[in-house]
Amino acid sequence: MQNEEIARIFHELADLLEIKGEEYFKIRAYRNASRILAGLDEPVKEAWKGGRLNKIPSIGKNIAAKINELLTTGNLKKYQELLEEFPPGLLAMITLPGLGPKKAGMIREKLGITSLEELAAAAREKRLRSLPGLGVRTEDEILRNIELRQSRAGRALLDLAGNIAAELTGYLELLPGVARVEAGGSLRRWKETVGDIDLVVASDDPNTVIESLAGHYRIANILEKGYDGAKFQTKWGIAVELEIVPEEVFTLALFRNTGSHAHFEKLQGLFEKKENPAAAALAGKIGEQDIYAMLDLPYIPPELREDRGEVEAALERRLPDLVKLDAIKGDLHVHSTWSDGLAAIEQLADKAKAKGYQYMAVTDHSRSLHIARGLSLDKLQEQHEVIRELNKKQEDFRILTGIEVDILPKGELDCPDEVLKEIDVVVASVHSAFKQDRETMTARLLAAMENRNVDIIGHPTGRLLNQREGYALDLERVLEAAADYGTILEINASPNRLDLSDVNARRAKEKGIKLAINTDAHDLKRLDEMPYGVAVGRRAWLEEKDVVNTMPAGKLLKYLRRR
C-alpha cells in the first residue's frame, strides 16, 4: 500500500467523521495526518518497518496503530464501519463545491438522497430550493457542479494515471516473453487528464500477458478481452487498455496508439499522397523518427501531436525546440514551514540542490491568508534574514527571498510596496473571493500586474482539475496586460492545477509573454512535480527562452529587477 492510498483513506475517514458530527479537532488530526503522509518523501512502509512511525509529525499512537492495521491487514475496521453507516454517495456529495457535511446530511434526512445521481435529479425537479438554508442559486450551483463532474467522469489526473502506468509497466516487463512495454495514448502525450491508460506490449504470447495482468492486485476486473488485447478496470476507477503486438511492429503500434487521432490521420493523408511510398521498410528495428523521416518530416515529440499546426510546422521546418526538464535551473514558487508548507527551508534547499537546481525561491503566504498561517510583515523580514544567513554558508546554490502575496478582493496587494521592493521573487495570486464577476476579477488581476513589484502571477486562472472551474476571467485582457507590463505568468506544475493550461500558455507565448514553470510545492515530495509543468510547457510549444527559470541565477535576478 502506497502513501497516497493510506493518505486517501485518512482523508475520507475525516470526511466520514465530519458527517457523523465528530469533534472538530479529531477530524483535523486525521486531515493533518493525511496531508503529512501524502507529502512524505519516503514510503510509509519503510518508516513502519523501521519502527519510525512515531517520529513522523502528526502521527501519534492512534494513527500509527491504524497505519499498522492497514499495512498488516490491508484494511481499516473503523473506516469500513463508517462506510457502512454512511453510503459512499454521501462522500461524493460533500466534495461538491458549496456542499458540506451539514447540508448534505440535511438533504439526506429530508429527501433520502444518498448519491450524486439522485441529487442531480432532485435539483432538476427543483426539489432542493425549498429546503431550509437552500435556495435557487444553491440548487443551480449543485446541478452545474454535478454536470461538470460527470462530463469529466473517469478522467484521471496525470500523476495518478502515470503512477499506475509505471507500476503496471514494471510488472509486465518482467513477464517471460515480453520484450517491451510502453504507455501510449494521451498519457504519453502528457494531456492534462487521462481517460484510459493505454499500454503497448511486445510479446508473442498475448494470452499469458492478459492473464497475468488480470491477476495483478491493482486490477478490479476485466471489461473486454480479445486475441491481442484486453481492457481492465483498475481499483482506482481508471481503465487500462492493453495492445499486444509482435516485437517487429512495436514502434508502429506505439506510434499509432499514441495518437492523437487527428495527428495520425493527418500523417496518413501525407503518406497516401506520397509518390513512392516505401512502406515495406517499416519493420524490424526502427524508431519513431524513422516513421517521420519516411514522410520527410523531422521527429515530432508526443506532446505536440494534437493536430494544432505541428504537422504544418514540421513540413516547413519550423518546429519549436521544446523546453526540456533538465533546462530548468530552479523553482520559483515553494512553501516552507514558515507558512503552510511541511518542510523546512534547509530541507527544501537540499532537495532542490540535489535536483541540480541553482536556485529556489521561498514564497510563503502573505499575512491575510490566515488559514495558511500567512506571514506577518515582521515574520517575513525575519524569514528573509534567515535566508540571507543560509546563503552565506553556500556558494553553489542560492535561496531567493520571496513571497506569494495575496491579490486582495479589490486588487490591492497584501504587502506594502516598500517591502515588496526588497524581495527577490514576488508571486501574486488570488486566494479569496473566487465568485467575483468577470469584470471585477479581471480588473483585480490587472491591478496586481500593474504593480511593478509583482514578478509572477501564480496559478492565473485558479482552476482545480476535476474539482473547480477557474474564476470568471477575461483571459485575453489579462494576457494583453501581461504583455504590456512584462509580467511573467506561471505554469503551476501541480497535477491538480496545471494552470496556465497548455492552450493558454501557448496564447501567452504568442503574445511574447514569459512563463515560469513552478511546483508550488508544500512538501518535499511535490518538488518532484516539475515534469508535469514542463510537459504543459512543451504542449504549449514553449522553448527554453520562453521560460524564465531556465536562466542562470544571476541573469534571472537581473531580469526580475528590470521593470
Place this chain on the structure above:
DNA sequence: GCCGTTTTCGGCCCGACTGTTTTCAGTCG
C-alpha cells in the same frame, strides 16, 4: 487525535464570503 522548556490534561480554535436570511449557519481556502 496530537502535542508538550506553558508536558500527561487541556489547548488546539481564522475570518471572509455566500446565500440565505432579517441575524446567521455553513462553507472554504
